[in-house]
Amino acid sequence: DIQMTQSPSSLSASVGDRVTIACRASQGISNYLAWYQQKPGKVPKLLISAASTLQPGVPSRLRGSGSGTYFTLTISGLQPEDVATYYCQNYNSVPFTFGGGTKVEIK
Amino acid sequence: EVQLLQSGAEVKKPGESLKISCKASGYSFASYWIGWVRQMPGKGLEWMGIIYPGDFDTRYSPSFEGQITISADKIISTAYLQWSSLKVSDTAMYYCARVSESGSSTDPLDPWGQGTRVTVSS
Numbered sequence: 001d002i003q004m005t006q007s008p009s010s011l012s013a014s015v016g017d018r019v020t021i022a023c024r025a026s027q028g029i030s031n032y033l034a035w036y037q038q039k040p041g042k043v044p045k046l047l048i049s050a051a052s053t054l055q056p057g058v059p060s061r062l063r064g065s066g067s068g069t070y071f072t073l074t075i076s077g078l079q080p081e082d083v084a085t086y087y088c089q090n091y092n093s094v095p096f097t098f099g100g101g102t103k104v105e106i107k
Numbered sequence: 108e109v110q111l112l113q114s115g116a117e118v119k120k121p122g123e124s125l126k127i128s129c130k131a132s133g134y135s136f137a138s139y140w141i142g143w144v145r146q147m148p149g150k151g152l153e154w155m156g157i158i159y160p161g162d163f164d165t166r167y168s169p170s171f172e173g174q175i176t177i178s179a180d181k182i183i184s185t186a187y188l189q190w191s192s193l194k195v196s197d198t199a200m201y202y203c204a205r206v207s208e209s210g211s212s213t214d215p216l217d218p219w220g221q222g223t224r225v226t227v228s229s
Binding site for chain 2: 045049055085089092093096099100101
């Protein structure tokens with residue numbers, strides 16, 4: 001199985017800050033990487049597919065990058081509505097494992 | 108509009124069986140893989156498995172294989188997740204979600220159902 005490791009597990013930043021979440025795959029997955037956002041008590045929402053393709057309606061301050069084994073999700077200009085837990089997911093090969101999640105809070 | 112409507116919350120005892128459902132609408136049910144994801148209380152997302160209703164091809168995570176059964180009924184556009192003997196450790200929220208692209212298993216999950224909370228307690 002491919003292991004997905006996210007870092008940090010949590011972060012606290014000020015409104016307007018730039019934050020970066022890393023996701024590392026235990027073996028190469030090309031760009032078969034998705035990012036999801038789960039707000040407290042809510043259903044996960046797909047933000048980014050193919051490592052860097054923003055889904056319709058997702059703010060452009062979110063950006064995904066990477067390929068192979070290392071990926072990042074960057075939020076440029078953190079907003080209060082970005083408070084959530086973010087998960088990466090490998091969908092290159094079964095099982096399509098998720099990372100452990102990164103909880104983002106406002107300082 | 109694509110929608111996945113899951114069955115309601117369940118409270119069961121250890122050893123009991125359970126089958127929860129996920130009714131799809133707004134698209135050709137047989138043409139898209141549909142998956143199940145577990146979220147234990149206060150924990151992260153765990154990918155359980157997926158099924159292609161068109162031919163019932165099913166893939167399981169090794170972590171869940173043998174513990175659950177994923178099935179589908181094309182006639183009523185519904186996917187299922189079932190247990191034959193529940194454990195306390197099966198207590199969790201369970202989400203169904205459609206793979207975003209038609210015919211492909213190697214695509215992300217979008218959209219998601221609202222979740223079914225399963226509580227197993229003696």
